[in-house]
Structure formats: structure tokens, C-alpha cells
Amino acid sequence: MKLKLHVNGKKKSVEVPPMKRLLDTLREELALTGTKEGCGEGECGACTVLVDGTAVNACLVPTCQVDGCDVQTVEGIARGGGKQAARLHRLQRAFLEHGAAQCGICTPGMLMAALALPKHAALDEIRAGLAGNLCRCTGYMKIYDAVAQFLDGERP
Amino acid sequence: MIAAEGVEVLRPRQLKDALMMLRVAADEKRPLVPMAGGTDLFVTLNAGQKPAARYLDLWRLDKLRGVEARGKRGLAFGGLATFTDCIESKVVHKRLPILVEAARQVGGVQIQNRGTLAGNIENGSPAADGVPVLMAADANVVLRSLDDERRVPLASYYTGYRKTVRRPDELIVRIEIDVPDGAQWFEKVGTRAAQAISKVVMAAVGHRVAFGSVAPVIVRAHKLEAYVADGGRDVAEAKRLVGQDVSPIDDVRSTAEYRRRVVENLVAAWLPSLGSGPAGLDKAPASR
Numbered sequence: 374m375k376l377k378l379h380v381n382g383k384k385k386s387v388e389v390p391p392m393k394r395l396l397d398t399l400r401e402e403l404a405l406t407g408t409k410e411g412c413g414e415g416e417c418g419a420c421t422v423l424v425d426g427t428a429v430n431a432c433l434v435p436t437c438q439v440d441g442c443d444v445q446t447v448e449g450i451a452r453g454g455g456k457q458a459a460r461l462h463r464l465q466r467a468f469l470e471h472g473a474a475q476c477g478i479c480t481p482g483m484l485m486a487a488l489a490l491p492k493h494a495a496l497d498e499i500r501a502g503l504a505g506n507l508c509r510c511t512g513y514m515k516i517y518d519a520v521a522q523f524l525d526g527e528r529p
Numbered sequence: 530m531i532a533a534e535g536v537e538v539l540r541p542r543q544l545k546d547a548l549m550m551l552r553v554a555a556d557e558k559r560p561l562v563p564m565a566g567g568t569d570l571f572v573t574l575n576a577g578q579k580p581a582a583r584y585l586d587l588w589r590l591d592k593l594r595g596v597e598a599r600g601k602r603g604l605a606f607g608g609l610a611t612f613t614d615c616i617e618s619k620v621v622h623k624r625l626p627i628l629v630e631a632a633r634q635v636g637g638v639q640i641q642n643r644g645t646l647a648g649n650i651e652n653g654s655p656a657a658d659g660v661p662v663l664m665a666a667d668a669n670v671v672l673r674s675l676d677d678e679r680r681v682p683l684a685s686y687y688t689g690y691r692k693t694v695r696r697p698d699e700l701i702v703r704i705e706i707d708v709p710d711g712a713q714w715f716e717k718v719g720t721r722a723a724q725a726i727s728k729v730v731m732a733a734v735g736h737r738v739a740f741g742s743v744a745p746v747i748v749r750a751h752k753l754e755a756y757v758a759d760g761g762r763d764v765a766e767a768k769r770l771v772g773q774d775v776s777p778i779d780d781v782r783s784t785a786e787y788r789r790r791v792v793e794n795l796v797a798a799w800l801p802s803l804g805s806g807p808a809g810l811d812k813a814p815a816s817r
Contacts, residue, residue: 433566
């Protein structure tokens with residue numbers, strides 16, 4: 374099926390089978406490989422993207438259900454890019470400052486899930502908001518530190 | 530990658546069109562599988578299960594969204610009401626706080642945003658976390674077809690493992706609850722609060738008790754309920770009776786023996802919350 378969507382603020386049109394996963398459409402049709410596949414069963418959150426501002430697992434969403442929607446992926450959060458030097462998003466800079474990434478596979482999903490959290494979130498809210506994102510390297514403290522700094526929320 | 534090629538998806542915008550599509554499919558005996566947020570469906574597809582030939586995408590049926598208060602103690606959940614809708618609803622917090630508690634433990638936020646109560650019910654998993662709460666609260670499932678609507682008590686909705694009374698031409702359009710009086714209680718026992726599929730789930734509203742993951746379907750504990758409704762509070766007797774209400778098995782997540790023990794322990798932990806009188810009469814709805 375042919376469908377139109379906004380991806381990172383740009384109009385896109387793709388022709389894909391309706392049940393193709395949003396994850397595969399992003400990676401294979403739109404060359405946005407920042408969104409990772411981890412478990413493929415909604416456990417790890419590595420494929421988290423925002424659909425109309427709501428965090429979802431792109432591995433569990435059929436592309437037909439994002440027809441006409443606004444999809445945000447990790448590629449869209451920094452400013453600039455291409456020939457121009459990219460200016461990282463404040464959340465990305467917080468991750469760098471706090472050393473909140475190690476192997477990096479979970480990072481795009483962590484960033485997108487964190488972007489769906491409210492400002493000044495309590496630590497419990499941050500924990501609950503990231504409960505669907507697994508990191509197998511660093512543990513979570515540095516990630517919570519970075520997210521709390523970004524949200525101006527409660528520090529661990 | 531999943532085998533998405535060749536799968537047909539019908540995408541109605543209106544409920545009556547969806548019901549017509551289901552009717553035609555039923556008449557022509559060409560299965561049409563309703564699909565809501567996809568959080569259960571895509572897990573099975575990603576694991577390699579062959580997709581159905583045809584799906585009915587319900588996601589655009591906006592009339593089925595949301596949660597409403599009904600009367601003084603009632604709740605009506607649309608067929609597309611998500612776990613996030615439950616968590617964010619003030620009236621659910623007030624009238625059925627254990628549903629909020631259960632919804633928060635369904636997967637992570639990403640799953641809560643897409644998973645629906647109706648999908649949780651219809652998919653028929655014995656480990657569904659939301660269903661025991663709805664069942665303990667005497668929920669009714671409203672099934673609509675092109676020419677009629679019927680209300681089925683959730684407690685009699687399942688006919689066997691992942692089998693329900695829904696006919697192929699019907700759709701869950703609403704879940705209705707008149708929240709009964711009585712203390713509310715919920716406990717999920719799993720390896721981790723978020724993201725883990727449960728080993729045992731128990732929900733109670735007054736003397737009404739439902740368990741998940743301890744039988745082929747979510748069950749009400751009828752023998753236990755009759756005992757406590759009569760004022761029975763003896764822990765040993767309650768444990769003995771609940772043992773007859775459940776039939777757990779060994780599987781990848783736990784063993785039958787462990788589940789039995791946990792069920793008994795949960796009942797022992799729950800009993801004191803009932804007070805001494807006949808259950809359900811002396812307490813206002815409240816979370817623990």
C-alpha cells in the first residue's frame with residue numbers, strides 16, 4: 374500500500390505491505406538505521422520511536438497504522454547534520470556528559486523514551502518511563518542521571 | 530523481518546463499516562482477524578508465526594477510544610481504550626484503582642500506549658494482567674455485530690485456552706463495569722514489576738477474586754469467594770479452598786507447585802484486608 378507520513382518533520386511517501394513493521398520501513402525504505410532492533414518482542418525498547426509524540430515499539434507497529442502520522446526517530450533530534458556540523462540535542466549532550474552509553478545499542482531507544490517524559494519528572498516517573506528500555510552494559514544510574522539533568526527532574 | 534507480503538489489511542474508518550466487513554467475512558467463511566495496537570500480535574509474528582491472510586485494522590475507529598464514567602460507580606471502556614488511558618483516567622483512579630496498578634505493570638510505557646483492554650481480553654492469554662482485575666470487578670464485555678449487541682459477563686467469556694464466545698462477525702465495542710463495593714486488592718508476582726510476564730496474578734474486589742496464570746484461562750475463585758462471602762476468615766480453610774479453584778501447570782516461567790504455594794500465600798496476605806463482617810459490605814472502594 375502507498376502511504377504518507379511525516380518523518381522527523383519531513384513529508385515522506387512509501388509503498389510497503391501494510392503489515393510491514395514500522396521498524397523495517399524506517400530502516401529499509403527510509404534508510405533510518407538509528408532505530409535498532411533488539412528483541413523483536415516489545416521487551417527491550419531499542420526500537421522506540423515517537424508516533425504523534427507517543428513512545429511506541431517500532432517492532433510491534435504495522436506501517437499501515439502510521440499512515441498520516443508524525444514519526445520521530447533518533448536521527449531527527451539533533452539539529453543540522455550532513456555537511457553542516459550537527460548540533461546535538463540537549464538530551465544527547467547530557468548522555469555524553471554523564472557517560473550514559475556504553476555499547477550504544479539501547480541509546481536511541483533510551484533517548485526517544487526519555488523525550489516522551491514530562492519536565493521535572495520524579496525519579497519514580499523516570500524509572501517507570503524507562504522500564505521498557507533495557508541496557509545490558511552500563512546499568513541504569515548514568516542513564517537516569519542524564520535524563521534527570523535533561524528534564525530538570527529529581528536526581529538519583 | 531516478518532512475512533508481510535501478501536497479507537491483506539482492511540482499514541475501515543467507521544464502526545458500521547468494520548462490522549459489515551466482519552459480517553461479509555463470516556458469511557463467506559474467509560477469516561478476518563481484528564487487530565488493535567498489535568502488541569500481542571506482532572510478538573507472535575516476530576517469533577515466526579505465520580500471519581493470517583487478512584486483518585481488520587481497528588486503529589482508526591476513534592469512537593472506540595477512551596474511558597467514561599457511568600452513573601455513580603460505573604466505568605465504560607471503549608474497545609480501543611489502552612492501558613495508558615486507564616493510567617491517565619481520573620475516574621479509573623477513583624473507582625477502580627487496582628486497574629491503574631495492573632495497567633502500570635503491563636510491559637513498559639511503549640506497550641501501555643498501544644495495548645488495549647479489549648485486546649488483552651480477546652487474545653485470551655491466561656497471563657493477561659488486566660483481565661483478573663476486570664473479572665474481579667464483574668466486568669461485562671459488550672459484543673456488537675451488524676444487527677445486534679449483547680453483553681457477556683467476562684467471567685463466562687472464555688470457553689477454553691485462548692477461546693472466547695465472540696462470534697466471527699462480532700467485535701468488542703465496550704467493556705462495562707459497575708464497580709462492586711468492597712476493598713480492592715491486586716498483586717502480580719513475576720520476576721520484575723515492569724516487562725515481566727506474570728507467574729501469578731491475583732485481583733480482588735470485596736469477596737470477588739480472580740487469578741491469572743494458574744489455569745488455562747483467567748478464573749474466578751468460586752469456592753474461596755463463597756467461603757469469605759459467608760464471613761469465613763480462617764486462613765487454612767481459605768488456602769484449602771482456593772487450591773480447588775486453581776489448576777496451575779509447569780511452564781517456562783514457573784512450576785505448578787510454586788504457583789500453588791504463591792496462590793495460597795496471596796490469599797493469606799489478602800484475607801486481613803477484608804475486615805471481619807461479610808465481605809463487600811463494610812468497606813468503601815480503596816486501594817491497599
